[in-house]
Amino acid sequence: MLRTPTTLYKILINSYGNQNWWPIDQEYHKKNNTDPRFEIMIGAILTQNTAWTNVEKALENLKTKKALDIKSIKNINISTLKKLIQPSGYYNQKADRLKNLSEHLNNKYNNDLSIFFNRKQSELRNELLSLNGIGSETADSILLYAGDFPYFVIDAYTKRLSQRIPFNTSLNYDDIQLFFQDNLKKNFPTSTLTSIYKELHALIVVHAKTRCKKKKPVCITCPIRKSCAYTNE
DNA sequence: GTCCAGGGCCGTT
């Protein structure tokens, strides 16, 4: 029976294979001597309630202008920034959020993400959450994929899956996160938790996109259909 | 044309 995140992980990894998230352009950062972790932070904000294909267009625009780094975002003209990220939607508020983030990192950490991330996890999370436009999911995405900290990311897909299976948890962000983390901690070595969290979140995204869709779920070929209440209703 | 996508903020109840 599939009633735990651990079982879910095992089935999804066998079905879809390793996803190796977060998708970033290593070549760009090697070439321009910029920090790839900032691309993750930018992407986490741009993808808020937005299809990743649209985020890719925005990121491409920023790369073309060599603007995928803290200093560039901090110094770029705000209306220019809005035009560059326009394909990702909500571009007015997202431009403000990117500006605010880059100014914060410039003012307090002299544009050095190694200093920013080299701190206690809980303090870092609270600081991210204090920034305008960074809520629980965006903060945890940054902590997990850019900072390598063990925070499991809860997105709309994870909530939908948790509801359909269903898992024994409320749909509150913190409750679901605790439910996943508590279970996974019991079944995997501490040293592997961060990579397990990274992989499971990526697997859930792929699974929800291809099978556990919102409107027309493809249950017929779903790898977890045997133990999903939604499939069998 | 309608629905959806790797949310978060703010005002109202």
Added chain:
DNA sequence: AACGGCCATGGA
């Protein structure tokens, strides 16, 4: 504490 409206684009 919980909920609704709002923000915006592009693909299915």
